[in-house]
Amino acid sequence: MKSISTLVFLAIVTALSSPVLSQSATWGQCGGIGWTGATTCVAGTQCVVLNDYYFQCQPGAASTSAPAPTSTVAAPPTGTGSPPTGSLPPAGVLTQVTNFGPNPNNVGMFVYRPATLPSKPPLIVAIHECTASAQIYFSSTQYATLANTHGFIVIYPDAPRSGKCFDVNTPQTLSHNGGGDSQGIASMVTFAIANYGVDPSRVFVTGTSSGAMMTNVMAGSYPELFAAASAYSGVPFGCFAGPNAWNSQCSTGELIQTAQQWGNEVRAAYPGYTGSRPKMMLWHGTADTTLAYPNYGEEIKEWTNVLGVSQTATTTALNNPQSAYTKTTYGDVVVGYSAAGVGHTVPVHETMDLAWFGIA
Known part of the structure; x- marks a missing residue:
């Protein structure tokens, strides 16, 4: 079998x-x-x-068509009231959620929600690096604290394997509804929309290192779910593709392709998809020896091609947002931050993420 x-x-x-x-x-x-x-x-x-x-x-059984949507799960509420409370996790604590939908690799789902939420709260998916965990990323970043102020929900996926890296290399994870870690995380999002009243037009994804690589994967494999992404020290979608969890050609910055080739990898993840795609914010340190700096330029190539803007920056700002950082923008859909002298990884800039996401 x-x-x-x-x-x-x-x-x-x-x-x-x-x-x-x-x-x-x-x-x-x-x-x-x-x-x-x-x-x-x-x-x-x-x-x-x-x-x-x-x-x-x-x-099981023969080929069948989809039944009409039922009313067993309430549609996201509208207005200025509160989201449904019966299925929400406890407020103010990180809570593990199970049985949230297709999850072939058994990725863990941990949720933080503040005591007060708008009727259709935004959602941020915050993805940890290798050797870390959902709990560590919850504690080491400020997304939960900011959620208390700005009224959004945070999902922290937890990698299921011993090294705590996410699957960013298999054909399953690099394909829409193909399986892998990406499908488990996508199920978390659809579960939150259905059960927590999340605004489906205000779902965002971010992550560091392996989490940044998975951020690129989610943006490529499930573009319909996300409005924007922010990736800290990652690699392009598809760069790690192959039989092994670690791809040395990619990690050393030696996998160089044209913008069209990178864009084709993203488009192949969801054949025939013509809907909107998330805008991308990309961060990388010039002294990164784990996921080498050339990957930053390859990410820029990939997402400018996918999102249909020029690879030539429309604006360049030195010392932005801080000394030794250079900001480049590509239309209004791609922005990059190159951090001179910074290694692996670039520190998370949570308030800038929220501004990029339109939350604050």
Whole structure:
């Protein structure tokens, strides 16, 4: 019997080689509120309702179409009241949430929410580096503290493997609804939208090192979920692709491609997708010896191509936001911060993230 990972991989190959995506592959999305893709599953699978925002093709029975969304999960509320409280985690503490949807690699979900929230709160997904954890990133960054002031929810994914790095290399994670860590994190987002009243148009992602690499992965594999991203000391989407968790060619800054080649990698993650994509803020230190500085330029190439703006900076500002940092902007959708003399990693600038996200 083929393993689930093998079935997922075969489904990805089939999807990428098909000129028209008329059916969702095994473990792929087949419906839900706002879903505009295929609503029929391949033979041998059925469309299962996980929540109003996410239906999935799961093995069993014949090819079926998506059922109409039910009213079992309330749509995000409107107005100036409070979000639904029955399913919200306790306020003011980091809480682990389980059974939140498809999660093939068992990525942990930890949530922080302040005592007071608007009716449709924003959501920030904050992703930790290797050797760290959701709890460490919660404690070492200021997102939770700022959530108390500005009224947003924070999800801290927790890497499931011993080294605490995220899967940023497999074909599953680098493909929309293909599996891997990225699908687990995407499920956290759709769960929060369905159960916490999160505004689906105000969902953001950020991370450091491995978390920055995963930030690029989420922006590429699940562009429909995020409005903006901020990546601290990462690499381009697809740079680590391959059979091994660590890619030395990429980490040393020797994987150089054209902007079009990088952009094609992102577009191949979600064939046929024509919707909006997140704007990108990228940070990197010139003295980084873990994920070498050339990766910063490759990220700029990739996202300017994907977002349709020139690789030539429209503005350059020295000593911004602080001494030895140089800010470059590319239209209004890509901004980069090059930190002279800074190694791995660039310190997190939480208030600037919130400004980029439009929260504060």
